[in-house]
Structure formats: C-alpha cells, structure tokens
Amino acid sequence: MRSNHRVGRPAASGLLTSVVLLSSILLAACSSPPAATPTRSPSGSTSSTTTPTTPSSTTTTTTASSSTSSRSPSSSPSPTRSSTPPPHTTPPPRPTSPPTRPPTPTPSASTLPRSLAGPVVTRIPTSHRVVALTFDGGAGAQGASKILAVLGSKGVPASFFVTGQFASTNPGLTAAMARRGPVGNHSWSHPHFPVLSAAETTSQLTRTRSAILAATARDPKPFFRFPYGDYDARSLGRVHAAGYGAVGWTTDSLGWKGTSGGQSVDSVVDRVLRNRAPGQIVLMHVGANPDDHTTLDADALARIIAGYRAAGYGFVTLEALR
Numbered sequence: 001m002r003s004n005h006r007v008g009r010p011a012a013s014g015l016l017t018s019v020v021l022l023s024s025i026l027l028a029a030c031s032s033p034p035a036a037t038p039t040r041s042p043s044g045s046t047s048s049t050t051t052p053t054t055p056s057s058t059t060t061t062t063t064a065s066s067s068t069s070s071r072s073p074s075s076s077p078s079p080t081r082s083s084t085p086p087p088h089t090t091p092p093p094r095p096t097s098p099p100t101r102p103p104t105p106t107p108s109a110s111t112l113p114r115s116l117a118g119p120v121v122t123r124i125p126t127s128h129r130v131v132a133l134t135f136d137g138g139a140g141a142q143g144a145s146k147i148l149a150v151l152g153s154k155g156v157p158a159s160f161f162v163t164g165q166f167a168s169t170n171p172g173l174t175a176a177m178a179r180r181g182p183v184g185n186h187s188w189s190h191p192h193f194p195v196l197s198a199a200e201t202t203s204q205l206t207r208t209r210s211a212i213l214a215a216t217a218r219d220p221k222p223f224f225r226f227p228y229g230d231y232d233a234r235s236l237g238r239v240h241a242a243g244y245g246a247v248g249w250t251t252d253s254l255g256w257k258g259t260s261g262g263q264s265v266d267s268v269v270d271r272v273l274r275n276r277a278p279g280q281i282v283l284m285h286v287g288a289n290p291d292d293h294t295t296l297d298a299d300a301l302a303r304i305i306a307g308y309r310a311a312g313y314g315f316v317t318l319e320a321l322r
Contacts, residue, residue, distance in 0.1 A: 115321045116222055116245020120231065123250050124279035124320050129313045131280040132320070133304075134249065135297070136225065137162035137170070137177075138190050140287030143298030144173050147286055148180065150301045157181045159318040160286075161225040161247075164188035164208030171215035178216035181317035184223030185209055185244060193226055193235040201238045223247055223318055247318060249283035251275040255296035258289025268300040273307040281318075 115121060124132055135147060135158060151158050160177040161184040167174045177183050187193070187204045188211075196204065205224070212220045224244035226235070231246065239246055254261075255268045272282055282304075284297035308315070 112222055112240065112243070112245050113322045116247075117240065120226070120236065120246040120248040121281075121321060122248045123277075123281060124316065124318075126279045126320070129278055129311070130316045130320075131276060131278075131282060131308060131313055132316050132318055133158045133282050133284065134225075134247070134318070135160050135177075135284050135286050136186060137166040137174075137286045138186070138227075139163075139165065140290075141166065141170050141173055142286075142288035142293070143295030144170070144177075144286040146295070146298040147284075147301055148173070148176050150298075150305070151180050154302070154305050156305055156315045157317045158315070159223070160184065161186035161223070162208075162212065163190050163227075164204075164211040165190075167208070167211035167215045174212065174215040178218050182223055182319060183212055183216055183218065183220055184225060184247065184318070185212065185220040186225050187227050190227040192228060192230050193239075194230060194232045196235065198238060201235065202242065205239070205242050205244070222322075245321070247281070247321070250277070250280045252283045253297055253300070255300060256285045256287075256289065258292040258294040258296060260289060260292040260294075263296055265296055265300045265303075268296050269303045269307065272300075272304050273311075276308065276311060276313060 115125060124130070133151075133156065137144065137160060150156075157180055159181045162170075162174055162177070163186045165188060166186075167183075174183060185205060185208045188207045189204070191200075191204065193201065193204075209220055212218070221243050222245045224239055225247050226239075229248055231239075236246060251272055253268045253272050254263050257263045284301070286298070288295045305315075
C-alpha cells in the first residue's frame with residue numbers, strides 16, 4: 001500500500017507540469033502579431049498589409065509588397081482594362097442634307113456610240129443592201145436646192161456635213177437639210193486639222209455647232225467629218241474628246257472635180273454605182289466647181305438613186321451608226 005501511493009504522486013506531478021507547459025504555448029501563440037494578409041493592388045500586384053502600430057510599419061509594408069510580387073506566381077498582373085468604351089458597331093446615320101442634283105453629262109469619247117468611238121468610219125456595219133448618201137457643204141451652195149428637190153421627190157433620206165460659215169450664210173438651206181437627215185459638223189472654215197492647235201480645234205468645233213443649232217435647232221453631235229479627209233491621231237483624239245465621231249466615206253463621186261478635172265455626169269454615176277456594196281457611204285458635194293462652175297453631183301443624183309433601186313438597194317442615214 002505504501003509503495004503504490006509513492007508511485008502515484010510522481011505521475012500526478014508530471015501531468016501538472018504538461019498542462020502548465022501547454023498553457024504557456026497557447027498563451028504565447030495568442031499574444032503573437034497577426035500574420036500578413038495578401039491584398040491585390042490596383043495595378044494587379046499583391047502586397048501584404050498589417051495593422052499599423054508604429055510609423056515604421058509603412059516601410060515594412062512597402063518592402064513586403066516588392067518582395068512578394070517578385071516571388072509568388074499568383075502575383076502576376078491581371079489584363080489591363082481600358083476605360084475607353086469599344087467602338088460603336090452601328091453604322092453612323094446618313095447626312096440629312098438634301099442630295100445635290102448630278103450635273104448633266106457632256107458628250108465625250110466615253111459617251112460616243114461604239115461605232116463612232118474608234119477610227120474614222122468609212123462604212124456602215126451591215127450586211128443589208130442599204131447605202132448612205134452624204135453631201136458636204138463648204139463655201140458654195142449652187143447645187144443644194146436641186147439636191148434637196150431630188151431627195152424630196154424620190155423620198156430618199158440623206159446625211160449632210162456643213163461648215164459653220166455655210167450654216168451662217170445659208171440657214172434656210174441648212175434647215176431644209178435637217179428635214180432630210182442629220183446635219184453634222186464640218187468645221188468652221190474648212191482648215192487642215194493636223195496643223196491646228198488644241199484651242200483652234202475647239203474653236204472650229206464649237207462655233208460650227210452653234211451655227212448649226214441656230215439654223216436647225218438640232219445638235220450636230222456626234223457626227224463630224226474632217227475637211228479634205230485630212231487627220232492624224234492627235235486631231236482625231238481631240239475630236240473624240242469634244243464628243244464627235246469622225247465619218248469618212250467608202251466612195252468619193254469625184255463630182256467636185258468638175259469637167260475641168262476630167263469628170264462628167266456619166267463618170268460620176270458609173271463610179272458610185274460600180275462600187276456599191278452593203279453599208280457603202282457615198283461622198284458628194286452641194287457646191288459647184290470653182291473653175292468651171294459645174295454641179296455634177298446634183299446633176300447625177302436622180303440617176304444614182306434609180307441605179308441603186310434597180311439593184312435592190314435602199315437608203316439610210318448616218319443615224320444607223322448610233
């Protein structure tokens with residue numbers, strides 16, 4: 001009994017010692033400063049903050065922030081969001097101002113019929129048995145009245161090219177020509193176009209157009225014929241730019257040469273009809289030969305018309321080129 005009592009006392013003493021030691025550890029733990037809590041800065045890096053107890057705590061916080069952001073993978077900055085809103089995807093409203101009226105297009109090379117926008121036309125593109133009789137009016141008009149009378153009596157249309165001087169001097173005849181078919185521009189004074197400047201070319205075309213409009217109330221565009229049939233690439237380009245296509249001929253009657261040039265009514269009729277073909281463009285003149293004063297084309301016209309009709313041909317104007 002005595003031995004058991006002695007053994008129990010040391011055990012109780014050891015247990016008491018353990019309890020006291022554990023209490024000391026817990027008390028020490030409770031009195032320690034709180035651990036730093038990570039927070040995220042506006043820039044995206046992490047920092048640790050503690051409850052400031054002394055002025056030196058500010059310096060400690062800054063140091064901890066730098067150290068933590070350089071070591072911890074979780075401290076990498078998050079994507080920066082712009083404060084500018086994204087662009088508006090809705091189309092902007094249309095202007096509310098009233099639309100302006102487009103200008104009236106001026107005829108030019110781009111608006112010419114395809115058949116007139118290229119080289120000088122010498123034939124109407126057709127396989128039908130039709131021909132186009134054309135008459136030039138330069139200075140003289142001695143055969144014009146007879147030509148118009150024959151065309152009218154036979155019911156034949158024709159095309160004409162007159163100079164500005166002719167239209168100004170003979171407005172009545174020019175108007176009568178327009179009743180038989182188109183009246184084209186043949187320049188103002190019948191010069192050689194390759195030697196003209198750009199300004200001179202423009203003057204020749206515009207003055208003549210005004211004279212024809214005044215006499216016929218019809219625009220000569222897009223028909224133009226070079227005086228003497230004389231042109232080069234530059235002059236043709238200028239004519240196109242002014243809104244005209246150039247029309248030449250398939251057959252020249254040569255009636256303008258007169259009897260002094262070895263021609264006659266018979267030679268004119270034979271030459272024209274011998275060269276007949278579908279789409280043929282025939283060149284004749286309304287004036288007289290300046291030397292012998294003959295008007296062979298006017299005198300041969302009735303026989304020429306009869307010869308075409310006998311061969312099954314009809315007549316068209318240059319409007320077929322539009």
